[in-house]
Amino acid sequence: MRIGLSGVGRIGAFHAETLKGLDFVDELVVTDVVVDAARELADRLGVSFAGSVTELLSSDVDGFVIATATPGHAPLLRQAVEAGIPTFCEKPLAGTLAETIELAKVVDASAVPVQVGFQRRFDDGYRRAASAVAGGELGFVHTIRANTHDQAPPPAAYVATSGGLFRDCLVHDFDIVRFVTGREVASVFATGANKGASFFSEAGDVDTAAAVLTLEDGTLVTVTATRYSGAGHDVRLEVMGSDGTLGVGFDDSLAVTSAEAGVSYPGGPRHWSFMERFLPAYRAELQAFAQVARGRAASACTVVDALEAFRVAEACEISRHEMRVVRLDEIDTL
Ligand SMILES: NC(=O)c1ccc[n+]([C@@H]2O[C@H](COP(=O)([O-])OP(=O)(O)OC[C@H]3O[C@@H](n4cnc5c(N)ncnc54)[C@H](O)[C@@H]3O)[C@@H](O)[C@H]2O)c1
Known part of the structure; x- marks a missing residue:
């Protein structure tokens, strides 16, 4: 297959390396608004280069990967859908709810398959948790x-266009809670704090956040995020039921030190980035996308899934600003 990729920043360069190593990719073509950055990556990886997205999309690609900064997602996805090209789009679909809804309508009305980049859906631990819940193993x-605790903050320029901690970061947790439980969120109460660099508050964002979600069946979910987890990249999920508790991310690399005497767990090296933590999942999601682009499988993470996670993030932002419980039926939808 000939795959095009737009956006060669942190995640784009990483996806390009992953794609290059996958059997189904015969040719990879990369582009970026910063033309030299794309050319340099193409040279480094020994892949092809296009001077613009328009040039790339008109060059017979079988699939397109959008890994630009968030404001680029919506226009590029529209362009790809209009050209009829199966597309993998990084999360979030767009920076605002209105744009996300519009985009979901455009994609839904087309026959073009789109997969959104919530890689945790392809992580073995989260998949095991989903099947344990579905099978009633936990009662x-x-x-x-x-929780999603990043080891260090992204650059200030990233934060300024990211949409904020709930839409950019916790949106992964909102998606995976839906995936693991098969339930929708009914209401949220959220709050946040700024304890680190001033560029977060200057962008209207927080560097640390917490929320309580109530699912439609009454399950209570607490989620936390921070950009300052000096102990390591710390992403976990605990599902507690009447018959058992299951933990995702509780391996030897867990970024927690036990305060109990004589306990040596966890003894392994810490994860220092999301790329390291989710390497197999990122690979699996792109492999799955190849099947989607070939028409052999349905998208495992649709624009409607992305919209639902974004609606939870939107509710959390309103809750944080207005200091009140926000019901999801207050939030616009399709
Ligand atoms: N799924 C995940 O785990 C994950 C992890 C990190 C980032 N992301 C998402 O990936 C996206 C990129 O994040 P990043 O950390 O790589 O950002 P980044 O700032 O490192 O890189 C963004 C790149 O996009 C390019 N760009 C911006 N607008 C463009 C456009 N219109 N056309 C082409 N190129 C454009 C920039 O020049 C830059 O090279 C964000 O939307 C982010 O939410 C997802």
Whole structure:
């Protein structure tokens, strides 16, 4: 297959390396608004280069990967859908709810397959948790704890266009809670804090956040995020039920030190980035996309899934600003 990729920043360069190593990719073509950055990556990886997205999309690609900064997602996805090219789009679909809804309508009305980049859906631990919940192994689930604690903040320029901690980061937890439980969120209460660099508050964002979600069946979910987890990249989920508790991310690399005497767990090296933590999942999601682009499988993460996670993030931002419980039926939808 001939695959095009736009955006060669942190995740784009990483996806390009992954794609280059996959059997189904015969040719990879990369582009970026910063033309020299794309040319340099193409040279480094020994892949092809296009001077613009328009040039790339008119060059007979079988699939397109959008890994630009978030404001680029919506226009590029529209362009790709209009050209009829199966597309993998990084999360979030767009920076605002209105744009996300519009985009979901455009994609839904087309026959073009689109997969959104929530890689945790392809992580073995989260998949095991989803099947344990679906199979009733935990009894009735009453409480879930989820967290995404980044080891270090992204650059200030990234934060300024990211959409904020809930839409940019916790949106992964909102998606995976839906995936693991098969349930929708009914209401949220969220709050945030700024304890680190001033560029977060200057962008109207927070560097640390917490939320309580109530699912439609009454399950209570607490989620936390921070850009300052000096202990390592720390992403976990605990699902607690009447018959058992299952933990995702509790391996030897867990970024927690036990305060108990004589306990040596966890003894392994810490993860220092999301790329390291989710390497197999990123690979699996792109492999799955190849099947989607070939018409052999349905998208495992649709624009409607992306919209639902984004609606939870939107509710959390309103809750944080207005200091109140926000019901999801207050948030616009399709
Ligand atoms: N799924 C994940 O785990 C994950 C992890 C990190 C980032 N992301 C998402 O990936 C996206 C990129 O994040 P990043 O950390 O790589 O950002 P980044 O700032 O490192 O890189 C963004 C790149 O996009 C390019 N770009 C911007 N607008 C463009 C356009 N219109 N056309 C072509 N290129 C354009 C920039 O020049 C830059 O090279 C964000 O939307 C982010 O939310 C997802």
